[in-house]
Amino acid sequence: MTEPKQRLLSLDFFRGLTVAAMILVNNPGSWGHIYAPLEHAEWNGCTPTDLIFPFFLWIVGVSIAFAMGNSKKDPANHSKVILKAVKRGVILYLLGFFLAIFGKLMAVIMDGKSLLEAFQTVRILGVLQRIGIVFIISSIIFLKCSTKTIFRVFIAILAIYWALMTFVPVPGVGYPNLEKETNLAAWIDRGILTEAHTWASSKTWDPEGVLSTLPAVGTCLFGILVGVWMRRKDVDHPTKVAWLFTIGIASVILGLLWDLQFPINKALWTSSYVLYAGGLAAVGLALCYWLIDVQGYKKITTPFVVYGVNAITVFFLAGLMPRLLNFIKISNADGSKTPLLEKFYSTCYTPFFSPINASLVWAISYVLGFYVLLYFMYKRNIIIKV
Template structure:
């Protein structure tokens, strides 16, 4: 069930750099999801066409990385006081609630059950959160490290060497890879990504490496919480881990391309390495050195991350109705396009939506309301 707390001690227990890093990720997610015009977008704010990686491609794995980090900070102290079965049951309920939110939003905006998209961003977050929670509660860090390796190597073997039924050979093309075949078999084409109905960028098989992204966050969080290392040592090794991971990803990219839509193993290492570097930098500047003056804007997003993501669906929808058009961003045509070039007007419209969502989140933050889904 949804838990709403106004206890100020909740925020004090949080790692500030974690909320800031997660807040930056959520703000970026809203920015790239709500341009004024999809035909006029700066290249870094678009997903890569297939292989390769843009800054936009990093947003989702950064969030899943932070899910892993958050699991440790939320549950470490509870492992000794709360039964494991109760912790897993709570995680199962949370997964179910996130799925319910996703499908309810879809049906509110597109009330056609026969074409309900079953995979998606929130379903992947829900599955990764639940799987990683179970693994954190029930396994040791050594076991999780082995599972991380097995997931990445196993996914590489499945995608590159097992023939795809109906195709006859393994491949990494959008509509004919093993993941696309499995999604059509289990979900049926009518319940996949609306633009193609032949494959889905958040498909079922891709949950395996996405889980590894969450385990990456758990590994970094357990290191960050160690009491036998000083902060300088922690940050130095985090930078080292991140750099090694990125280097390994670039090597693996030569024969298993970095690809966000397929969530390839090289993509896991690449995004995880960059997330590690980003989090270590945030931790050093904010929590160690105390540079906190400009953090409040992103903390507002990070303290209610899932709520902000959900509001990013509702706020543009209801703002657009002011202009009498429930489709798209009306401010692009009605205001920004009168003063700016099409591409800058599109960006300005997206920034306006970010600010509008932030205002809603600020109200919750101002009254110390933290919604735990």
Template sequence: MQSTTQAAIETTHTVPLAEASGPGRLVSLDVFRGITVMAMILVNNPGSWGHIYGPLEHAKWHGCTPTDLIFPFFLFIVGVSIVYALDSAKQDSSRHSQLLLRIVKRSAILFGLGLFSALFPSFVFETVRIPGVLARIAVVFLVCGTVFVKTGWRTQAWLLGGILVLYNILMQVVPVPGFGPANLEPATNLGAWLDRLILGENHLWKSSKTWDPEGLLSTLPAIGTGLAGMLAGQWLRCRTLEPATKVAWLFVAGGAAIVLGMIWNGWFPINKSLWTSSYVLYTAGIALAMLAALYWLCDVHGYRAWTKPFLVYGVNAITVFFLSGLVPRLLQMIKVAGANGEPVGLRTWLYDTFFVPYFTPINASLAGAIVCVLIWLGILWVMYNRRIIIKV
């Protein structure tokens, strides 16, 4: 995120690369991004991690819950946004070097934010988690942005198919050193082995230490999710097609991807942590259908009265995601007297005081998450009305 001295304030007509859609942007894309980030805030901030409704949790391993759709939706949106942010400049080959420099810079900033978030507040570099959500977004943006500038849609489509097939072969054919035949178990699959080899257990997801859901190898098919979004964006940008035709074929493509993903699931199971090829197709298919529906409603027919809560989230998406991860930790650093007189973090005290006594445990947890979403909505609403967008 840029420093205040570098001016992080823009009007809503000038928007950050691959975060909002840019001049001539799709309202539907901003709404889709806002829905996705709002859902991300909801599932990442329960009142209690021990009490969560099933749909608001990730699948234990194989399978897909509504929560498992959120991250691939965001990467798909990154792909669409790349098209709308870079397509005009791409046509001038003399500007390619400048575009690539911007892409590298933006990716480095995103990766740095992710690293800062993982370090805060202790800043212990020996055990910092290197992979993560922002790190994966950074890599996907870097690769997809570069591919978009230098290739056409046919190459991108072939690259998407090649990535999905290659990843399937790597995960289900290549033996895992020290463990034997290829497998899809959490700690013994090829991706987990590679993460331990290159990053070391100290720099992986603390809940497992032996594998990471945003690991190195699984970032390859995550790039495929971004490529799928790029292809959708180029279809929507086509000026020779009628809106109804665009929408119809987006639904067809989405339905086909869902079916293919479910078929592929038979031998390469849908799995968010492994980001399997079937998961890429299945989630991209749902994202295509959602984008088509929102495009038809918001951009073609202009039904926008209901969209503002999602727009205010959508135009400052990375900002609210980053800050919503830091603020709870800051609140926990502020100690107050708990019910038994012992010092507790302010976040814990607020939850125990205003939610736990009035709800069942699981509903108290949900209420805490909803209030978190509403608080950020209020902050972002003020920023939106004042035309403040923080560039990332």
């Protein structure tokens, strides 16, 4: 008889909270008017917004431990599970690639632009692409390695990435450094992705680039290690909570200490950043687990659980909608045309709020609008699994 999969309501809640926050910070009314905590750090350092993506990858790791824990015990079934993980990871990558190229394809259809040019300048990597790649690699490591080996791989990843970034001279520069344009990760991105396929805002490097995917795998492995502990049935709830708080706080302290030599930096996904963000994620899950799964405060969970059970679906739709609506133009009195979203924002938001508050209220409205859709799906048990 197959052992039923364990499920943590607190994990669904934490995932939903993270995705809702991701949508909030990704969809301000105006990119020129954003409250500081809702912006990324300029380079080194960490704002609340910089914690959202690593939290999600860390949660992916915890989820892997819960979803594949039973399959790990049956080596004969590993090939089937890995194939399923690869399929899921590829779908995630393709969804991200579709978002990246969607605007260019619409320009081909509506403005007659070159299809070849659309593919020549599309960004190859991105958020969903990184999730897909990290998911595949981490799933294989989880299935094929013991817990001790996973921990050793995690430590090795952090150490190797630190050594590469701080000791390897950058070709063309002559010395190792952690600056935007001249660090080793940026050099690799330009060499492998080429400037035409990197993040559009930089043209010379990518915050979800090739080399920085290595420590992103570390973030996921951190989550896997926590998930393995949380699945244990020989440990009581208070011990699990105490352990989570302890490892979380210890990791934060280690991250802050490492920051003195290898700065916390989301764009580079530095090893100190992995420890710092992963530690805060562990503290966050510990708090959610204690309140929801142990103390039974479950009535407060619904608004974010509805986000958590359809996390990838809502993230994809939230990215697709503005891209689609921006191609719908509204005619103005002077004969010019304005994108539908811009027209709606300038008519319904900016006249009633200060610029920065109008931007925030728009983002909140966006999150609430998707909540209505997700709640409808949740009540009808519609869960779209990628």
